[in-house]
Amino acid sequence: MKVWLDGHLVDKQHATVPVYDHGLLYGDGVFEGIRVYNGRIFKLKSHLERLAASAHAIHLTLHYTIREIEQAVRETVVANGLKDAYIRLVVTRGAGPLGLNPFTCPKPATIIIVDRITLYPEEMYAEGMPVIVAKRPRVPVECLDPAVKSLNYLNNILAKVEAIEAGCHEAVMLNTDGEVCECTGDNIFLVRGSRIVTPPVSAGLLNGVTRLFVMNEVAPACGIDVAERTLRLDDLFTADEIFLTGTAAEVIGVRSVNGTAIGEGRVGPITGRLVSEFRSRVAREAPED
Numbered sequence: 504m505k506v507w508l509d510g511h512l513v514d515k516q517h518a519t520v521p522v523y524d525h526g527l528l529y530g531d532g533v534f535e536g537i538r539v540y541n542g543r544i545f546k547l548k549s550h551l552e553r554l555a556a557s558a559h560a561i562h563l564t565l566h567y568t569i570r571e572i573e574q575a576v577r578e579t580v581v582a583n584g585l586k587d588a589y590i591r592l593v594v595t596r597g598a599g600p601l602g603l604n605p606f607t608c609p610k611p612a613t614i615i616i617v618d619r620i621t622l623y624p625e626e627m628y629a630e631g632m633p634v635i636v637a638k639r640p641r642v643p644v645e646c647l648d649p650a651v652k653s654l655n656y657l658n659n660i661l662a663k664v665e666a667i668e669a670g671c672h673e674a675v676m677l678n679t680d681g682e683v684c685e686c687t688g689d690n691i692f693l694v695r696g697s698r699i700v701t702p703p704v705s706a707g708l709l710n711g712v713t714r715l716f717v718m719n720e721v722a723p724a725c726g727i728d729v730a731e732r733t734l735r736l737d738d739l740f741t742a743d744e745i746f747l748t749g750t751a752a753e754v755i756g757v758r759s760v761n762g763t764a765i766g767e768g769r770v771g772p773i774t775g776r777l778v779s780e781f782r783s784r785v786a787r788e789a790p791e792d
């Protein structure tokens with residue numbers, strides 16, 4: 504595997520960053536996860552726009568232009584010769600002296616990894632995923648806005664540990680007001696009758712590229728209405744269906760929450776339709792915005 508590191512394609516084993524990089528020392532940086540389907544990069548422009556917005560939010564000036572990063576991403580995909588892949592694009596604050604001050608780091612490190620990813624076992628797509636509700640709330644928007652895809656993932660990681668300890672792969676996270684936000688690495692949707700609902704970004708969540716694709720393209724193509732609505736814990740248990748969306752997860756049904764079956768306790772019919780529409784769209788046309 505070849506990794507793009509600050510302008511050079513280097514072998515995976517030689518792709519290293521200095522131990523003084525503030526990305527490592529403080530989790531100071533931003534990233535994106537992007538898919539390649541059938542040789543085409545899915546929603547690259549949306550991911551690059553979100554990367555730029557995340558960088559701006561943490562006062563990080565990118566070393567390369569978005570156009571240059573786009574070219575570098577394409578070059579790295581070609582160099583690795585994978586038709587179906589996962590891209591991890593990372594911009595760290597770069598190396599600097601010890602101490603939090605980000606402005607002491609002269610140059611951010613830009614890293615592009617192209618590899619494969621398997622997030623959840625295949626049978627979970629057929630049978631639905633059991634999830635729990637994490638006891639730990641999502642970091643409030645006013646502390647570190649979850650809409651910023653930063654290298655600070657400990658809030659999510661500790662909620663993920665709760666999920667793993669409960670024998671699950673995902674945990675639903677609530678905000679400090681008890682409203683549903685998202686999962687540790689996926690957005691959440693409920694099905695109510697013939698409609699799907701998802702929490703608004705203001706609840707404190709990452710505005711997922713897959714979330715927007717489902718809301719604006721996949722659901723309308725299936726003739727399904729979508730609404731953003733504040734959701735509470737009760738809404739989860741009374742939903743007809745629940746599904747999650749994410750770049751790595753794609754669209755996956757949830758069969759239970761905290762051991763309580765949702766709907767019939769399997770992947771519901773609307774989720775099933777969305778999954779097939781999603782899969783056929785990415786395979787067929789791989790929209791690039």
Ligand code: PMP
Binds near residue numbers: 536685709711714748
């Ligand atoms: N929420 C969180 C916390 C995430 O890390 C991710 C990405 N893995 C998502 C939602 C889904 O976003 P996207 O569809 O852009 O991958």
